[in-house]
Amino acid sequence: MGKVVLVTGVGRPLGARFVRRVRREPGVSRVIGVDTHPPADPLGDAEFVRADIRQPAIGKVLAEHAVHTVVHMDLHGTGLTPGGGGRGAVKETNVIGAMQLLGACQQTPTVGRLVIKSTTSVYGSAPRDPAVFDEATPARSLPGGGFAKDAVEVEGYVRGFARRRPDVAVTVLRFAHILGPAAESPLAAYFSLPVLPTVLGYDPRLQFVHDDDVVEALRLAAAEPGVGTLRAGTFNIAGDGVLPLSQCARRLGRPTVPTLLPAIRWGGGALRAVGLTDFSPEQLRLLTHGRVVATGHARDVLGFTPLRTSAETLEAFAENHGLGLLPPAALSRAVDRVAGLLPGKPAPSARAAGAGSEEEVRRDG
Amino acid sequence: MGDAKVIPFDDDRGRPRGAAGPPDGQRQGQHQGQGQHQGQGQHQGQGGKGADRSPAGRQTPARSSTARSSADRASRRPPLTTVPDQGPGEAAGTGPETYPGQDSGHGSEEGLGKDQATSAAREPGPAGGDGGGGLLQRMLGAGWEEQAARGLAFLRRRVTGEYEVDDFGYDEDLTDQVLMSLLRPVFEKYFRVEVRGVENIPADGAALVVANHSGTLPLDGLMLQVAVHDHHPADRHLRLLGADLVFMLPVVNELARKAGHTLACAEDAQTLLERGEVVGVMPEGFKGLGKPFADRYKLQRFGRGGFVSTALRAGAPIVPCSIVGAEEIYPMIGNSRTLARLLGFPYFPLTPTFPWLGPLGAVPLPTKWTIQFGEPLPTEGHPPEAAEDPMLMFNLTDQVRETIQHTLYKLLVRRRSVFF
Numbered sequence: 093m094g095k096v097v098l099v100t101g102v103g104r105p106l107g108a109r110f111v112r113r114v115r116r117e118p119g120v121s122r123v124i125g126v127d128t129h130p131p132a133d134p135l136g137d138a139e140f141v142r143a144d145i146r147q148p149a150i151g152k153v154l155a156e157h158a159v160h161t162v163v164h165m166d167l168h169g170t171g172l173t174p175g176g177g178g179r180g181a182v183k184e185t186n187v188i189g190a191m192q193l194l195g196a197c198q199q200t201p202t203v204g205r206l207v208i209k210s211t212t213s214v215y216g217s218a219p220r221d222p223a224v225f226d227e228a229t230p231a232r233s234l235p236g237g238g239f240a241k242d243a244v245e246v247e248g249y250v251r252g253f254a255r256r257r258p259d260v261a262v263t264v265l266r267f268a269h270i271l272g273p274a275a276e277s278p279l280a281a282y283f284s285l286p287v288l289p290t291v292l293g294y295d296p297r298l299q300f301v302h303d304d305d306v307v308e309a310l311r312l313a314a315a316e317p318g319v320g321t322l323r324a325g326t327f328n329i330a331g332d333g334v335l336p337l338s339q340c341a342r343r344l345g346r347p348t349v350p351t352l353l354p355a356i357r358w359g360g361g362a363l364r365a366v367g368l369t370d371f372s373p374e375q376l377r378l379l380t381h382g383r384v385v386a387t388g389h390a391r392d393v394l395g396f397t398p399l400r401t402s403a404e405t406l407e408a409f410a411e412n413h414g415l416g417l418l419p420p421a422a423l424s425r426a427v428d429r430v431a432g433l434l435p436g437k438p439a440p441s442a443r444a445a446g447a448g449s450e451e452e453v454r455r456d457g
Numbered sequence: 458m459g460d461a462k463v464i465p466f467d468d469d470r471g472r473p474r475g476a477a478g479p480p481d482g483q484r485q486g487q488h489q490g491q492g493q494h495q496g497q498g499q500h501q502g503q504g505g506k507g508a509d510r511s512p513a514g515r516q517t518p519a520r521s522s523t524a525r526s527s528a529d530r531a532s533r534r535p536p537l538t539t540v541p542d543q544g545p546g547e548a549a550g551t552g553p554e555t556y557p558g559q560d561s562g563h564g565s566e567e568g569l570g571k572d573q574a575t576s577a578a579r580e581p582g583p584a585g586g587d588g589g590g591g592l593l594q595r596m597l598g599a600g601w602e603e604q605a606a607r608g609l610a611f612l613r614r615r616v617t618g619e620y621e622v623d624d625f626g627y628d629e630d631l632t633d634q635v636l637m638s639l640l641r642p643v644f645e646k647y648f649r650v651e652v653r654g655v656e657n658i659p660a661d662g663a664a665l666v667v668a669n670h671s672g673t674l675p676l677d678g679l680m681l682q683v684a685v686h687d688h689h690p691a692d693r694h695l696r697l698l699g700a701d702l703v704f705m706l707p708v709v710n711e712l713a714r715k716a717g718h719t720l721a722c723a724e725d726a727q728t729l730l731e732r733g734e735v736v737g738v739m740p741e742g743f744k745g746l747g748k749p750f751a752d753r754y755k756l757q758r759f760g761r762g763g764f765v766s767t768a769l770r771a772g773a774p775i776v777p778c779s780i781v782g783a784e785e786i787y788p789m790i791g792n793s794r795t796l797a798r799l800l801g802f803p804y805f806p807l808t809p810t811f812p813w814l815g816p817l818g819a820v821p822l823p824t825k826w827t828i829q830f831g832e833p834l835p836t837e838g839h840p841p842e843a844a845e846d847p848m849l850m851f852n853l854t855d856q857v858r859e860t861i862q863h864t865l866y867k868l869l870v871r872r873r874s875v876f877f
Contacts, residue, residue, distance in 0.1 A: 219704040222724035223625045229724065293707025295714070297626045334624050336715075342618030353707075384624050386728075420617035427613040434605055 094121030096202075097314060098159040100145055100193065101166030101209075102135060103127035106270070110165065110307050112136045114314060124157055126150070127166070145189040151196035154203065161205040161314050162197055164190065167246060169239035169278055169372075179238075186242035194253045197260070205323075207313045208250055208264045209306075212328060213240035213374065217296075217381040226386040227266075227326045238374040247326075261324040263313040263394075268330035268385060268402075271409040272303030278375050284413055288341050289359065292350040296337050296382025299330040300405040305398040312396050327394050328385040331402040337379065340406055345423075346416030353380070625725070626714035627696070636716050637686055643676075644683040647823055648782060652684045654830040660691035663730040663773035664833065666737040667764060667857050669756055669865065670745035672783035673806045675699075676821065681737055681780065682716070684828045696729050697737040698722075702802070723767055730771035737778075738764050740854075747792070747804035753784035754869060756862050762854035765836075769844040769853075774833035777857050779864035782826030785875050787811065824875050827868050831860050 097114055101107040102125030115123045115138050123138035125131065131140060143153055145166060154162070166189055171182050190208075197203045215225045218233040235241045247264060254262040269279045279298075282288070309329045317323040341348045351359065357376065390396045400408070611634050614620050620630040644650050658664050668681055678697050685695040698721035704710040719725045721738065729736045739745065744757040768775050791807035810818035834857060843849050 219710065220701045220720070222722050222728075223719045224725070224728055226724075291707075293709075293711060295626075295711040297622070297624075297714070334622055334626065336622055336626060336628075339618045339620070339622065342616060382626075386624075418616075420619075423616040424613050427609055427616065431606065431609045434602060 094119045095160040096120075096122045096124065096157050097161045097163065098124045098126060098154065098157070099138075099163045099165060100126045100189075101164070101168070102131050102140065103129040104131075104165075104168070104276070105133050105273075106303060106306065107131070107165045108133035108135055109303065110163070110310050111138045113307050113311055114163070117311065117315065119316065122157065124153070124159065126153065145193050146184060148192060148196070150192055151199055154196050154200040158202045159200065160202055161207070162193070162203060163207045163209075163310060163314050164193055165209045165310070167209055167211070167243060170276075182239075183242055186239070187245050190246040191249055194249055198253060198257055203257075203260055205314065206250075206253070206260055206262045207310060208246070208262070209310065210247055210264050210266045211240070211243050212266045212268050212299075212330065212383055212385050213378075214244045214247060214266060215383060215385070216240065217377050217383045219381055221381070223297075224384050224386050225328070227328060227389050235374055238372045240374045263324055264326040265309055265313055266326065266328050266385070267306055267309075268299040268301045268328070268383075270303065270306055271300045271405050272306075273412055278372070279378075280409070280413075282375070282379075283340070283344060283346070283409065286346065286416060288337075288346050288348045289351050289356055290337055290341075290348045291356055291376070291380045292352050294380045296379055297334045297384050298337060298340060298378075298382055298402070299334055299384055300402045300409075301329055301331050301398060302400040302405040302408060305329065305331065305400060305405075308399070309390070309394070309396050312394060318395065322393050325389075325393065327390040327396070328387050329390055329396065329398070330385050330387050331398045331400055331405050332387070333402045334384050335402055335406060337382070342418075343403075343406055343420060344410050344416055345419040347418055622715075625696070625717065625719045625729070627694075627717035628715040629694070629717075632694075632716050633686075636712070637683060640679055640683050641687065644680055644687070647821075648680060648786075648826040650680055650684060650782075650826040650828055652688045652828050652830075655684065655688045656690065657776050657830040657833055658685065658689055658693060658735055659774065659833065660693075661733070663733045663771055664735045664776055665726075665730065665764060665768040665771075665773050666695065666735060666776045666778050666830070667861070668737065668739050668778035668780055669754075669861055670739035670741040671748070671753065671780070672821075673747060673787035673789050673808070674821075675703075675739075675746060676786060677780045677783035678718075678737065678739060680783070680826065681778065681828060685735065685737075693735045695737045696734045698726055698739075700742060723763055726764070726767045727771060730767065730773045736773075740764050743803040747789065747806065749792070750784075750788040750790055754781075754865050756858055756865070759854050759858050762850045765850050765853045765857070766844040769836045769839055770841075772837045774835050774837075775853075775857055776833045777831040777860040777864070779829045779831070779861050779868060780826065781829075781865060781868040781872060782824045782875075785824045786821035788822075822876075825872075825877055827872070829864055829868055831864055834860075 097120050099107060099111050099114070102111050104127075107125070107127070108131045111123055111125050112135065114120060115136050123135075125135050125138050125140045126143050126145065127140075128142070128144050130142065141153055143150055153159075167186050168182065171178070197206060212225070213235060214231065215221070215229065216231045216233045216235045220232050222229060231244075235244060250262060250264060254260070270277050271280055271283075306329070309327075313323055313327075315323070335343075338348065353376075357373075387398070611630070614630060620628065622628050658666065666681070666685075668677070671677060678699070682695045682697060685693055694717060697716075697718045699713055699718045701720060703713050703718065704720055719729070721742075726736055726738065740759040740762075741757045742760060748755075748757060765775070787806060787808045789804075789806045789808055793805040793807055797803065797805035808818065810820075812818060834853070836853075839849070
């Protein structure tokens, strides 16, 4: 008889993917997916239980199926259904849902392992912060609101739970920005804009993690520890390498519009009002100061090495979502045309074309 | 400063004499330096004459003293002496006997160059075959084609985003190609920085460069970065630690990150040292940067000595560094506290020219700088718990501080004038 794994937040594609993956694990006999809405993606032969983690009923589900491992993935910045409930409902699912789930876990003696999908947003982002956060770095400016604050509060409750139930192995995975086919994140929405508004005078450093790596990290954390690894604690999960926002925009072929901070605040509010993108204050802060985390702890202790670097993740995202108005290949050709105009080399194109391409280059550079 | 009159070193006595000497002798000295750079062709063209001259040039006191004081520098790039810096082509055009061409194979073009006098002399010759290319070459100088090709390759990398940035946002490509090229003229032509003892920075592994801080605006940090970047034999890059104000200001923070600077905090310094980087820190901070002109070259308190414990933890040697000349670029005779508080800056400088002359007043005075790197102070011998020992911290901090202060005094005594 193998373990029973309960996964929350399977209504989203990433949750469903993780359920399908963990079902194939050797030691797992049953997988139960929980969400308020039936999953859009198939769960395979896992069972779906329609339950609201904000209600005490979740405790009954845990006890009924003698759940051993709980993977809490229902921690999100946006609502499950588009436009449903707004920020208040999201916050309630995040915070009250986590509290109820932790309370239920505490009541259920069979629970032996808890995995929380958190975010690196808990570090905030401020100019006074160190350039690279590791798991022990205290945030100098705690996130003031929004999803990041929810995550900070949830992590606080999780620490409390870990104190009360020392027999449960608790793992908190702080993921950098998830980009990939299954993930819908505010940053992915931002990168899908035809023109990227940026904050004038700031070039934030960003890190990404691919869907595949998210699923793999969660799978590792939910499994029994192998030799020389420890599956409890807090770990940063991010692809290797760092890309400044300007570089991301160039690789995605999307022109940027540097905007003054007050203007972008106002414009962001307007965009959010028409439902184009979620330009929350915390995202704006991220786009101002950026955030980079150290991933050495996950490598050494959890034994997790991301398969894709940040740059590869962005490349995969660009393949899925298509390039923007200024694809890098076209710009590269434009530069080649200019280079062709140099004497001493064959000059195939007319001077007019060269001038046009130069203008194009100048617009971007 | 009053020290301008104190000239005790033979080094400095020699220099004015050399400059005041007959112009012929000066020309000889320069000619000799040129011969070292251009290699064999020169000697072939000149025959016995050049051979006669070189010992004479060596006897000129100015020549020998500069060569001694900055021997390592002269071997890599043209020395920054008081002799006006002239390109090799230009210098060659001034006298017919010093016009051998770049190599002896192009006799016909040599004749053409003589007719057109100095303007054509800049043109090295062989590539000036077709009319358009020749014109461009005359306008843009030698080797412009490669420069253009390199510039376009750089542009291609930039527009397509094909470059690497490290965790701290250090953009080596941009720093090498653009930022350093912008700072280099300031370093070489404006402040005429003399770099001494740069080999005290180890060729590999971590090191912590501790320097004094002055000049109202942190130009000394930037010059220090250029000094290490351009003069270190192992091409090391200095990673400076900056105040949090740097990372709050728009545009400045972006450029600082791309130039490899990061916030002056123990975590970042530790991470950089563990990665084996050369980290530069100015522990005086704003106390040193914004001190009144009357206090120039008096080192302020060295923070709380955090840099010593960071170096001890990482086992990195501490390289003391003294910068002379930065104090006088903006003589800060007053401080408008009200304006400073209003703008959120630690001080608001009032200099004889700023803010009275507007933006013109913000041009720094063209002082002559010296950057001297001292003997590295090893930190490896200490036990691991030493980083927590406050007494040892204070001792090491004082040792570093004294070294920098004494070197500053020595350099000041040696200095002839603030501007030359």
